[in-house]
Amino acid sequence: MSIKVKQDKVNAILRSLQGMERKQVMIGVPSDTSDRRDPTQPITNAEIAYIQDNGSPANNIPARPFMRPGMDDAAPRAAVQMKKGITGVLDGDHAAGERALDAAGIVASSAVKNVINSGNFTPLADSTLAARAARGRAGAQEELDRRDAGHAPGTDLAKPLVDTGQLRNSITYVVRSTED
Known part of the structure; x- marks a missing residue:
């Protein structure tokens, strides 16, 4: 029995894998x-x-940590994306590595935003709530009223880290070469 090589793709696969290795996803x-x-x-x-x-x-x-908890939460799902990319490259799909890096970035940046949206942080100070209420932000005055009525400070009516949404919306990812 003999084996006949019709097309040698080993070098192309190695280049694609090395390309993935030289990149990092930053959140x-x-x-x-x-x-x-x-x-x-x-x-x-x-x-x-x-x-x-x-x-x-x-x-x-x-x-109010949100970056590391979000990335830690995303790590297993991002690893699945990277595995798909490596498997795709090994199957001859040389663009699979780039798609995997992007998919891992989307997973991780979304997880960080989800941590922000959860609002599970130290409640806002009364002064911060008063400033938000003065700007007409929903829930701020209601939270102040609730506290005045003797209830413990909460985060369900006025979420820390979410006022205008600009911070949360600025969270994203970039894929960079480690050679830069």
Whole structure:
């Protein structure tokens, strides 16, 4: 019995796999989506994300971690996407690796946004709620009234990290070469 090679695709497969290996998916607020719509805002979405994620004791802002919990939640689903990409490359679909990197980025950035949307954070301060209520934000005054009635602070009426939605909407992904 002899084996006849009709077409040698080993080098192309190796190039595709090496291409995937030289790239990374980064989740967060890229510089091109970092600016706020309101030009009077003194800081960017990236700076707000950092402050909210890590807290600022000097400014009495508690840490409300959302990046790492979102990425940790997404890791198993992102791994499935990467496995599909590698399997596709091994089956001869050389674009499967790029699609997998994009799919993993979508999974992870969506998971970070889901953590923000959950609102499971330290409740907002009364002063923050008052400022939101003065701007007409839904739920802020109702939460203040609830607290005045003796109820414990909650996050269901006025979610931390979600005021205008600009921070949440700026969370995305980029695929970058590790050689840059």
